[in-house]
Amino acid sequence: MSLRRPPGEYRSPGSRLFDILNVALLLGLALVTVLPLLYVLAASFATESEIASRPFFLWPRRFITSTYEYIFETGTFVRALITTICVTAAGMVIQVLLTFTMAYPLAKRYLPGRALVLNLVIFTIVFSGGLIPTYLVVRDLGLLDTYWALILPLAINPFYLIIVKSFFQELPQTLEEAARIDGCSEFGVFWRIVLPLSKPIIATFSLFYAVAIWNDYMSPLLYIDDTRKWTLQVIVRQLTGADAENALSRLDSVLFPVEGMKFAVVVIATLPILFFYPFLQKHFAKGVLIGSVKE
Amino acid sequence: MNLTSRRLLAGLLAISTATAATACSSGDEPGATNELTMMVPLFGTAPDPAGEMQKAVEKLAGKKLRITWVPNAEYGDKTNVTLASDKLPDLMVVQDQKGPSFVKAAEAGAFWDLTGKLDKYPNLKPRNEQTRLNSSVNGRTFGVYRVRPLLRSAVLLRKDWLDKLGLRPPKTTDDLYEIAKAFTEKDPDGNGKKDTYGLIIPKWPTPVFNSSNPYNAIDVWFGAPNGFGMRGGRLVPEFDTPEFFAANRYIKKMIDEGLVNRDFATLDTGKWNDPFVQGKGGIIIDVNVRATQLYGLLKEKDPDRYTDMLAMTGNLARPDGQKFSLPFTGYNGVLAISKQTIRTDAQLDEVLKVLDRLASKEGAVLLTNGIEGRNFRVEDGYAVHINEDDPAVKTMNNDVDYAFIQLGTTASVGVGGDAYAWKPASKAEQDNLRLRAELEKLDLQTAVHDPTLPYISPALTAKGATLNPIVTDARVKYLAGEITEEQLKAEIKRWYDSGGSQAVTEFQDLIAKGGN
Amino acid sequence: MATDLAPPEVKAVPAPVRRTRMSPRTALLRYRWLYLMVLPGLAYFLVFKYLPMRGLTIAFQDFVPFLGYEGSQWVGLKHFEELFTGPDFGRLLGNTLILAALTIVFAFPAPIVVALLLNELRLGVLKRAVQSLIYIPHFLSWTIVASLTYLLFSVDYGVIAGLVHGVVGGTRVDYVAQAEWFRPVIVLQTLWKSTGWGTIIYLAALAGVNADLYEAARIDGAGRWRQFWHVTLPAIRPTIVVMAILTSGHLLDNSFEQIWLMTNSLNRSVADVFDTYVYYVGITQGGYSYATAVGLFKGVAGVLLIFGCNWLAKRLGQRGLF
Known part of the structure; x- marks a missing residue:
């Protein structure tokens, strides 16, 4: 929201600390949600054996698109x-x-x-x-x-x-x-x-x-x-x-x-x-x- | 907005007319038309009704077919709404043909009772008495069964591991234990680390006790009944026998010694192959067709060596050398014929003739392999894909594999039956196919059939939700070390007390009356 | 109605508030536009919601789809008796209530907190980025969430399980198998999958806050905390209250698929809830009647909860549903 509040009230140390914690927390939250999703994305380009063998990865070792080709075929x-x-x-x-x-x-x-x-x-x-x-x-x-x-x-x-x-x-x-x-x-x-x-x-x-x-x-x-x-x-x-x-x-x-x-x-x-x-x-x-x- | 309200008004009108229509039972045109309606499960995307495959099937059937393809996962729900909607297709595949909503509909006259009616059709006449019996419902036949191999249990092992350790495929349960131990302790993959184990057991998705899982196989190998069995003139469940406890002590020993995957209580059946292919676990006890999957996966991982990575054997003898084998039901659902649309015996005869043509050798090949010379040719008694780059042929293959094959009653997926088996790429895989056939024949001689399969116990039906998980869960808890053997026995007693005794009595009476 | 408790702007509504009772005809005529606007929606509810409710009668039958409403046998309260006196009822109710309590404590407030935190974020880019990421899990099916859970928490190869083991040490915990970990895992899954999605409604409510109110608060010398307390929170309180009341009606519902996928032989004693039990009944006995009986029971409980919460909200000075 673009509430145009004057910055004054945000300069207090407590407020600053809150902002830092808040950013950290929300970034952490975003990370927790996005990591498994990136895995899903990466796994969709990976071979069956790679999915089976590697517990968690964000980039496939062998990049394949055959699954997508099959779907769009x-x-x-x-x-x-x-x-x-x-x-x-x-x-x-x-x-x-x-x-x-x-x-x-x-x-x-x-x-x-x-x-x-x-x-x-x-x-x-x-x-x-x-x-x-x-x-x-x-x-x-x-x-x-x-x-x-x-x-x-x-x-x-x-x-x-x-x-x-x-x-x-x-x-x-x-x-x-x-x-x-x-x-x-x-x-x-x-x-x-x-x-x-x-x-x-x-x-x-x-x-x-x-x-x-x-x-x-x-x-x-x-x-x-x-x-x-x-x-x-x-x-x-x-x-x-x-x-x-x-x-x-x-x-x-x-x-x-x-x-x-x-x-x-x-x-x-x-x-x-x-x-x-x-x-x-x-x-x-x-x-x-x-x-x-x-x- | 305007459109919607008009639609709604039209809808309200439609309701009143519809109720009026149902009030006077509309005299449908009898099924003497040259069209046959069907409801069939579908595993992939649906075939084009004007497509090459459908044309070919229609030509053989001699009728125009109107097929409602229903995704397999939701087939049960769709079956029920169809039963409720008063508009049954002429012919439908019924998957849960022992389930109450089909059985009660059949008993109320929704479907033809085909008991004794199939014998005059050469290809519909039940070829296997045990399968006919298993597929019957309290002595009556409500459909043409879709055949599957009656005996398909097998032990699959990592051949390269056996070879490295100088071991041979097991013959007895003792052999299996030794192999599992060696697989765990003797570094079969030679990487210098103790990071392998023997037997891979998954979590079974249904809480029904006798669902032909690896535990059931081991029970039967040790001499326990398959589901239920006669002991001294009395019917007893699989788990109320000394052999059951012997079998479970055996499994528990393996688990306690770390010869089994630690997550045996939770491993998804869909990931069953993974540890095997990745070289973590070395033994799977399941159906023999799993070999095809494993070869495929091993090939993807190691194209040069995969043919030397899989060994298979059939059911195992128990320590004293006596052998018992775990059979399956021999069929997968039935084709039932509606009495609503097929009203007279003459019409029934016509439909059965269509089914008979589809069940012929020619029909089995068409439904299982496709059109010879178009998408496959025959080579050494196997079918081999041809013209695979042609998009039309690709579509055909898809239509066969994921759709029309479901109409087959005399051939089954991945097995062949009356149709051709697909020719595997390597000699090892061909040998494996041959071995399957041999083991099936051999183990069938020691098969332990479940005498309750043809019957329905009202008590088990009514209380199944409570009864089924009791012993299933207790066994896994015992194996995981959460409860003792005494507590397991107490749970078995609880099964009896919660309605199990009644189920046993009912089955016993039905078997005595059935005289089968 | 309780006008004394209503916010000031309601009092400000001049013309239509009439204390004298209108005759139905006068009302119809006077508010014809309003009634006309209700009509299509009302028709929808009658046709698609109330007509099928005839199906609730099958709770008192042994319903066989082929035989239909007329042909199926009437069995009176048999299915209710089975439900309430069955050996599993206590366990099912207990498990369901515990999961409901966990929902109230964790799953319900989480989106509110996150929405408020997002609202305090001043970097527009970051805010938008976080927003668009955290709601994506809503689109993943429970099947996928379950396989991710096994992937991360498996005793053998789970990344998180391994991490925790590395930090805490001791024996390896099997989070997905052991009964005592079932509920925490379910709560975690729910939080992961639905928190982001849940924030949307509160963000929409926050978008509606009148900027002038902040201005006025600032002029009064209110700091950031007091602005939050006196402007932001009151602005979304009605939404929170309505969401709370409506959610209460579904407290006895569990996400069947989620629970079913995470159930195994070792944790079934704590995992079994009404919805999964109905499924097992369905497998063995076709159970439409039983399922409907359970549905009716949960419905009655739900109605009581909704109206109870509504009453409570009003007692606490909130507007409630009406």
Whole structure:
């Protein structure tokens, strides 16, 4: 955050010490997270025998790209990647719209019936019908084998809805009031005043939703029979031989480059979504959004 | 936004119509069409429905095939939602065919009872009585089994280590101990350091006791039953016999003397090969097809010497010279036929004829090897890949290995069966293939079959989650030195008391009634 | 509602606050836009969340997928009896609660602390770099995390295990096998995998802090610590409270895959929780009904926890969920 505080208060020895410790701590934290990840990256370029023989390394002795070649060799992977990007983008927009539209009125404490709806929502955080009943609903809606089945059943995460709602409750009411007095409808207030004010929150939940769809492999497996419509995560699991150890290699002995493949696929499946983060961070850096509103 | 709400409205409408539709049971068109729907597990990426392989399989089957390929890892879940959805495919591979959701569906008439119906189809007629029995459910046959070798347990050893120490592959469990000791103490890799050990044991992923792991193999070698067995007219579990304790004292001795990997309680089965290939441990007790994997890995590590690095032998005799061998079930899941879509005997006959064609020699080769002259040719009785640089052939190989092979009932992955085995690169590997066949035949004579396999005990089904881990965990704790033999016996008693006795009684009654 | 406890800006809302009860018709008319905005979301909840809840009835059946809701046999409370009187219940509940307690103590506060520390970091580049690194583990599957754990902590070749052994000496500890190390390892895994990801929500909340408030605090002569205490913390307190209440509903849920991958014969006595047990039941008996019964039990506990925590939050002067 670029809070332009004068440096005075940071010059005290205690403050300095804190800064030094803080930097050290966070750097340590970053190191602890990044080292195993670098191993994953390095291992994805290493041979099977190197992965087996060296306990931990950050650079492979013999650098190979055959795992990646194998993955990209099959056209399925690229197709699944494109499919996933599209489904994720579309799903994210729908989810964010639905969530924010519903959260806004629920933030209005004077709205009659609000408590009932909130209770209904909170209940679904802890109770769910389960795999088969949900499948049957999706089937009855005729959504099987459509991309809608990957988006609609997850359209609103009740957990996120409640958080967005409470963010809305923290927004200063003065601007909304001004807009109302100017003759804006409630929807107008929401669309023209509240949403633009909520950019960091929108960015945050866009990320959350996007990641959820991106990482979801259960929905495509259950709802999509047409293998040409499969998403990245399904392909990923197929290529890594998620259960190769048990069924495949033991009893049915086909030699998969299991370990290296596992790591390569992690790298490929994670990178695209990682590019999303800087956009979000931009909003964090801006920071002072509500500060622009004079209370 | 607008689109979504419209969609939702459409959805709400769809619900009401759907419920109406289910209310009056829609008169589906009978399965007399020239199309067959199937659900089959998939290990790689899915084949193109218009692809070369599918075309070839359809030509042989004489039907158009609509195959739903389901990733193997989630096959169970998908099977259950499919069973729940009232829309069964004509034909489906059932992996957990002893599981309650399939058995109850079959008993409720979801699938054809094929008991006695298969004999008139030359290629579907069960060729092995033991496998037929093992794959049956309380005396009934609900599907065509997908064959696997009935006996495949083996001991795999580092040949270069044996050679260096002047040792020969073991014949008895005593030999195995001596070899493990020598591998640990006599510096078999000659690096001057004491950094090797004998036997590699992994953590078994399932808590089910008799899951054909190395412990089970040693139990059986010592004369304990395989899972369950008759002792003096009474059925007893593997672990309630003196032989079981003899076997475990033997394993514990090896562990205590450091002849086994220290992380035997946690080593991931997926990393089982690693210590062997890296020259840390020298012995693996598992299925013989693991040899193929090991050769592959050893080759990657040491392309010049790998053919001299692996020795294999079959089941071992116990100290008094008597030999017992650990068999497997002989099959891996069944192909079940839906009664919902295949309604009449005539239709059933038609489907079985399709399956019979796929189970013929020609079918086995197609599903296991591919198309002769296109992606392979035959050489010395082996199949050899050809045209491997052609992308279309690459796709074909992928489709065969990770998809269509799952439809085979008379050939199995990596083994051949009615199809051709793939020709290994070296003479040593070819010899190994031949040795597997010999050992299978030889050890089958001393195989100890599990008499409870064809039956389902309601008590074991209902209480399995509690029962299964009791002795499985107690054994490992005993081996790790966390509990004594007395405490292990107490855990066995707890198994009986928690419902084990009931399971034993039920099995005993079923076996007596079955008369098999 | 407790207007006396609400922050000042709520009191400032003028027009719509009406003490007199409105008739439903007046309300509908007056707030038609707001109701219209709730509608699509409400439809979603009814269709995709409440319609499938019919499936909860299978907790009282011996559900067989093929036979469906109608065809399966009703067994009343059988599965609940099995759950509560089964020999494993005490152990499962104990293990689950201990892991829940560890979650509250370690996993819940960690992202808050890290977010606050990040917020105090003045070097923009460093801050961004640290932020983008620590959240990546969220994308790794538990399978990968488990294999990394074995890699680092294995008694034979584990790098960290070896390091610790080198420093501490003594006999080698098998961190991944021994029962007493199971919980610390699980907590470490959770912290590693989810702390960074968890900071995002708090960073978003911190991004919303009004800069003028800092200005005002400074004018009042507040130092860095007091600014933190009087401006930063109050700004994210509502988020913390809401997160705490919502998380409480999931306290009895464990990450099945995480635990299952780390379970072995030596540590099962402390590792078994409801979620893994349900899985074992599933293997042997298909267990949809049993799983649903366990789900219902956990759901009831979750609801009690959520509303209990909400009540407590209000008692403590926080806004809570409503």
